[in-house]
Amino acid sequence: MIATLGIISLVVVLLIVLVVAYHLIGIYVALKRGADHLEALAGGLVAIRDNTGPLNGRVDEINEGLTALVAPLLAANGNLAAIVKVAGTRT
Incomplete structure (x- = not known):
């Protein structure tokens, strides 16, 4: 046992x-x-x-380049808006 x-x-x-x-x-x-x-x-x-x-050194240059593009892009946007407005009234 x-x-x-x-x-x-x-x-x-x-x-x-x-x-x-x-x-x-x-x-x-x-x-x-x-x-x-x-x-x-x-x-x-x-x-x-x-x-x-x-x-790191390029980011500032890129930001400056993009800042310079703001005014031309806004002008193009205004022109495109005017084109859409004219095209929308003819149909």
Whole structure:
């Protein structure tokens, strides 16, 4: 009887150890995957920073060019509005 209880206890303990080990391995794998994804994300962010660095000096030039285009575009918009108005009254 004692030998049977000892074997049953040993089997139960072994099953508990196996279940805990299985879950710990799962946690390790999930953490490893998360670390790999974060490493890839960090590499991508560094690449974005390096690739957009040359734009810093150009943004002011682009803004100045767009500011210079405002008046001609508004004039063209007024001309197009006048054309639409004339075309709308003839139909």
